[in-house]
Amino acid sequence: MTTLITGGAGFIGSYLAQLLVEEGERPILLDPAPVHGALIDIRDRFEYVQSSLGNLSVVLNIIKKYSIDRIFHLGGMLSAPSDENPWAAFDANVTGTYNVLEAARLGGVKQVIFSSTIAVYGKDLPSTPVDDATIQRPTSMYGSTKVFCELLGRFYARKFDLDFRGVRIPSVVGPGAKTAHMSIYNCWAIEEALKGQPYKLLCEPETRCPVIYFKDAGRALWLLAMAERSQIKTMIYNLAGIVPSFSAEDLVALIRDRIPEARLTFNPDPATVELLRELGSLILDDECARSEWGWEIAYPFAEMVDDFIKEFEEHTSWYV
Numbered sequence: 001m002t003t004l005i006t007g008g009a010g011f012i013g014s015y016l017a018q019l020l021v022e023e024g025e026r027p028i029l030l031d032p033a034p035v036h037g038a039l040i041d042i043r044d045r046f047e048y049v050q051s052s053l054g055n056l057s058v059v060l061n062i063i064k065k066y067s068i069d070r071i072f073h074l075g076g077m078l079s080a081p082s083d084e085n086p087w088a089a090f091d092a093n094v095t096g097t098y099n100v101l102e103a104a105r106l107g108g109v110k111q112v113i114f115s116s117t118i119a120v121y122g123k124d125l126p127s128t129p130v131d132d133a134t135i136q137r138p139t140s141m142y143g144s145t146k147v148f149c150e151l152l153g154r155f156y157a158r159k160f161d162l163d164f165r166g167v168r169i170p171s172v173v174g175p176g177a178k179t180a181h182m183s184i185y186n187c188w189a190i191e192e193a194l195k196g197q198p199y200k201l202l203c204e205p206e207t208r209c210p211v212i213y214f215k216d217a218g219r220a221l222w223l224l225a226m227a228e229r230s231q232i233k234t235m236i237y238n239l240a241g242i243v244p245s246f247s248a249e250d251l252v253a254l255i256r257d258r259i260p261e262a263r264l265t266f267n268p269d270p271a272t273v274e275l276l277r278e279l280g281s282l283i284l285d286d287e288c289a290r291s292e293w294g295w296e297i298a299y300p301f302a303e304m305v306d307d308f309i310k311e312f313e314e315h316t317s318w319y320v
């Protein structure tokens with residue numbers, strides 16, 4: 001099995017690359033960014049193509065050159081950058097995913113695993129838990145591009161029998177996250193405390209939001225790919241992350257317990273608070289992922305914070 005990871009130098013992609021290397025694979029990584037962070041330590045154990053998904057021939061040439069059987073498609077732009085530059089987000093997320101699917105079809109790739117997001121949910125949400133049948137009406141550019149890509153993948157599955165699967169990932173927590181977004185306080189409160197720096201959380205103490213540890217996000221993609229095709233009915237699955245969700249105040253208390261010198265304060269920003277209010281009320285149901293391919297998180301709240309601290313202390317140079 002030869003695997004391509006698009007966005008392989010990213011937060012989740014580089015962890016997934018480590019997982020594949022541990023499994024004995026030699027993955028191919030595609031990313032416009034240079035090799036950095038954790039990848040440097042395993043540089044001789046993967047192939048790297050520093051390029052964009054923006055050109056179909058680039059993707060097709062990689063598939064042919066390396067005889068790719070499976071693609072983990074993670075490359076693209078996240079929520080805040082997509083809202084700032086929706087035109088670039090269209091190219092990276094929509095055209096990029098079209099290029100991946102079309103190159104997969106032309107190049108005979110068997111399986112494409114897609115990283116979608118809980119940001120596909122937006123307006124008109126029910127007060128009951130959001131499951132895989134809940135209406136998807138995002139008002140963000142990011143969410144809209146992901147809904148389209150989910151549907152495009154379903155089309156390729158029906159029309160061309162591509163084994164397309166995906167997960168809707170909640171906000172990912174882990175060391176080394178660089179892009180600011182509304183729920184980034186979950187990462188930066190821990191990381192700044194570890195660096196001995198003061199940090200102001202822009203949310204309210206009672207704010208909650210669905211999160212998942214980066215190791216669980218990477219492992220979910222891997223487990224989904226490993227499941228027998230006959231088990232896959234729903235095709236694209238919600239991941240609920242850590243349930244019940246914890247408040248920002250709970251997080252601060254746990255960090256102070258582990259790092260007593262942590263200097264954390266709240267400085268709520270009205271726009272962030274408003275965005276988080278909608279997200280925080282989201283209760284996700286991931287029963288389909290549990291029943292169809294045995295999904296379960298390995299890192300609940302305290303385990304996540306403890307592993308984050310250990311990971312950062314053991315590999316500080318990867319993350320700063």
Ligand SMILES: NC(=O)c1ccc[n+]([C@@H]2O[C@H](COP(=O)([O-])OP(=O)(O)OC[C@H]3O[C@@H](n4cnc5c(N)ncnc54)[C@H](O)[C@@H]3O)[C@@H](O)[C@H]2O)c1
Pocket residue numbers: 006007008009010011012013030031032033051052053054073074075076077078091092096115116117118168169170171172173179
């Ligand atoms: N981080 C989260 O909280 C989160 C939550 C839900 C879903 N996701 C999804 O997971 C995937 C990975 O996210 P991440 O957290 O690792 O983000 P990230 O920004 O760290 O990684 C994305 C990678 O994609 C690369 N990229 C950007 N444009 C590209 C292009 N045109 N061609 C090829 N690569 C390109 C970037 O250089 C980056 O390395 C994304 O598809 C994202 O939408 C992330």
